[in-house]
Amino acid sequence: MDKKIEWFRLVVHIGAWGTLLVLILVNFFNPNSVNPILTFEHHTGTAALIFLILSLAGTPVGSILEWKDFAKRKKALGVYGFMFAAVHVLAFLWLDYGFQFKFIFNVVKNTVYIWFGLAAFIMALALAITSFKKMKQLMKKNWKRLHRLAYVIAPLAVIHFFLIVKANILTLQGNVIEPLIYGSIVLILLLVRIPPIKRGLINLRTAIQSRTRRPNPV
Amino acid sequence: MDKDYQSLKIDRSEITPKSLYLSRRDFMRSAALAAGAVALAACAPGAAKSIDGSTAPTDPSNAYMDELGNPANSFQQTTNYNNYYEFTTNPQGVARLAANFPTSPWDVNVYGLVNNPKTFTVDELNQLFTPEERIYRMRCVEGWSLVIPWLGFPLSKLLEAVEPTSEATHVRFETVFAPDEMPGLKNLSYPWPYQEGLRLDEANNDLTILATGMYGGELPAQNGGGIRLVVPWKYGFKSAKALVKIELVDYQPDTLWNAIAPNEYGFYSNVNPNVDHPRWSQATERRIGDTDRRLTLMFNGYEDQVGYLYEGMDLKENY
Ligand code: HEM
Numbered sequence: 331m332d333k334k335i336e337w338f339r340l341v342v343h344i345g346a347w348g349t350l351l352v353l354i355l356v357n358f359f360n361p362n363s364v365n366p367i368l369t370f371e372h373h374t375g376t377a378a379l380i381f382l383i384l385s386l387a388g389t390p391v392g393s394i395l396e397w398k399d400f401a402k403r404k405k406a407l408g409v410y411g412f413m414f415a416a417v418h419v420l421a422f423l424w425l426d427y428g429f430q431f432k433f434i435f436n437v438v439k440n441t442v443y444i445w446f447g448l449a450a451f452i453m454a455l456a457l458a459i460t461s462f463k464k465m466k467q468l469m470k471k472n473w474k475r476l477h478r479l480a481y482v483i484a485p486l487a488v489i490h491f492f493l494i495v496k497a498n499i500l501t502l503q504g505n506v507i508e509p510l511i512y513g514s515i516v517l518i519l520l521l522v523r524i525p526p527i528k529r530g531l532i533n534l535r536t537a538i539q540s541r542t543r544r545p546n547p548v
Numbered sequence: 549m550d551k552d553y554q555s556l557k558i559d560r561s562e563i564t565p566k567s568l569y570l571s572r573r574d575f576m577r578s579a580a581l582a583a584g585a586v587a588l589a590a591c592a593p594g595a596a597k598s599i600d601g602s603t604a605p606t607d608p609s610n611a612y613m614d615e616l617g618n619p620a621n622s623f624q625q626t627t628n629y630n631n632y633y634e635f636t637t638n639p640q641g642v643a644r645l646a647a648n649f650p651t652s653p654w655d656v657n658v659y660g661l662v663n664n665p666k667t668f669t670v671d672e673l674n675q676l677f678t679p680e681e682r683i684y685r686m687r688c689v690e691g692w693s694l695v696i697p698w699l700g701f702p703l704s705k706l707l708e709a710v711e712p713t714s715e716a717t718h719v720r721f722e723t724v725f726a727p728d729e730m731p732g733l734k735n736l737s738y739p740w741p742y743q744e745g746l747r748l749d750e751a752n753n754d755l756t757i758l759a760t761g762m763y764g765g766e767l768p769a770q771n772g773g774g775i776r777l778v779v780p781w782k783y784g785f786k787s788a789k790a791l792v793k794i795e796l797v798d799y800q801p802d803t804l805w806n807a808i809a810p811n812e813y814g815f816y817s818n819v820n821p822n823v824d825h826p827r828w829s830q831a832t833e834r835r836i837g838d839t840d841r842r843l844t845l846m847f848n849g850y851e852d853q854v855g856y857l858y859e860g861m862d863l864k865e866n867y
Contacts, residue, residue: 362628362640363640364625364628364629364640365629365639365640365834365836367834368690368691368834369640426834426841428840433829433831433832436829437829437831440829441827441828442826442827443827496805496808496809497737497809498808498809501808502737503739503807503808503809504737504808504809505633505637506737
């Protein structure tokens with residue numbers, strides 16, 4: 331494990347830029363793409379949510395599963411989440427509404443799901459621009475406080491998603507499966523941070539590891 | 549209920565340019581010819597081809613235009629992007645999943661408060677009521693729209709044949725329930741089968757048709773074949789697909805979307821740019837293929853033909 335090429339780091343960077351490239355090609359350079367603007371809006375929104383969720387997974391994956399390389403990339407994953415959210419918002423403002431602010435203003439005013447998306451986006455923006463080492467040193471304690479917003483961004487994005495699909499959240503009828511899956515993952519990633527749950531999971535991991543090691547001791 | 553409803557008479561030539569009018573038999577013949585031509589031209593660039601491999605029977609490009617001068621969308625666009633949750637909730641995935649769905653022979657049972665209940669085959673209906681071409685705008689509640697040249701006949705003709713009794717006030721439509729062929733039906737988050745409804749006077753309006761074809765050919769499975777409803781002044785989900793039951797009733801029927809979210813999907817669901825969906829703005833729409841959005845028209849641009857149906861009604865209340 332000494333001279334490691336940090337392959338996970340490569341996966342993150344190539345994965346993010348590759349995803350962006352694929353989404354552009356699949357939607358805008360594909361003759362079978364019939365409604366590219368709306369579909370691109372959906373795809374970039376989903377990519378933003380996935381990267382924000384991966385970022386949220388960094389800490390528990392590091393502590394509970396002891397995958398430290400993953401934990402080290404949580405910041406990059408979060409910044410990529412913001413990048414996709416920014417492309418998503420740009421697609422909405424530019425591709426979808428052609429910067430016609432008369433319509434944009436009305437849509438934002440009347441559309442509840444956008445309020446949740448906007449709240450998530452503004453928080454992600456704040457975290458992204460303070461994500462540099464310099465900022466961390468400058469802000470001291472306040473940096474930690476600000477970056478606790480990470481726990482709020484993903485839930486807001488999930489609510490945003492729930493409000494877009496044609497469904498009834500209360501009765502779980504309609505097109506609920508996708509937002510339900512993302513919502514459950516976010517919920518789990520938040521729950522495993524609670525100290526007793528976290529400790530229990532770490533103990534479980536060590537127990538499983540010692541058992542699987544026993545017949546084949548190092 | 550006002551029983552003296554009237555069906556607004558429209559000069560056919562207003563809707564259908566004469567040159568585009570084809571009788572069922574004519575279009576069957578031209579479809580066969582075109583299919584041959586397309587088979588020959590299949591390797592040529594630009595042959596309209598959908599991802600499931602079916603081919604447009606006639607070249608749709610700029611041949612069709614609606615009465616407002618909007619060119620129809622291409623067969624490729626119309627057959628590769630739509631909502632049909634019986635197959636999948638992904639609008640780009642319907643065509644592939646519907647590719648092997650059998651649409652012929654197709655039976656539809658017309659019953660309920662009628663004097664002559666009967667199960668018709670689609671072939672029978674096409675013989676009884678010669679299909680005519682209707683080029684309609686289709687506005688989805690999600691904010692996109694298409695212009696589609698349907699082949700169909702006014703629902704009023706079928707209703708006339710089965711003779712609704714004087715108690716009948718509404719028409720209930722039911723879509724086929726075939727979970728083995730329609731994977732989306734295994735998703736239990738929906739109260740299947742799909743149901744829709746119209747007031748009897750809406751059903752008798754001349755714009756309301758049952759479509760059995762489009763683009764001068766058959767009605768593809770992904771677009772609602774064997775037979776579907778088309779109500780062009782309402783949001784797309786009102787135009788139920790793959791109909792197996794048409795029932796005349798004396799109550800306002802439940803509809804699938806109304807059952808799921810009553811405060812969002814009203815019984816009427818008329819296209820109305822002034823009444824926003826609680827979650828989406830309905831002021832504008834994007835015509836498939838366009839870069840810019842356009843303003844959504846009251847009753848999807850059919851106000852002159854259907855406005856009388858809702859005189860004196862509060863359309864905010866009756867959304
Ligand atoms: C962190 C911020 C955000 C995340 C993670 C996010 C995520 C998502 C997701 C997952 C979807 C649904 C994708 C699907 O249906 O497959 C979506 C749709 C959408 N979002 Fe966002 N979003 C964010 C911020 C915003 C903002 C700020 C706006 C607008 C100003 C916005 C506008 C939209 C629109 C217009 C749609 C498509 C709605 C439709 O179907 O008509 N989002 N977003």
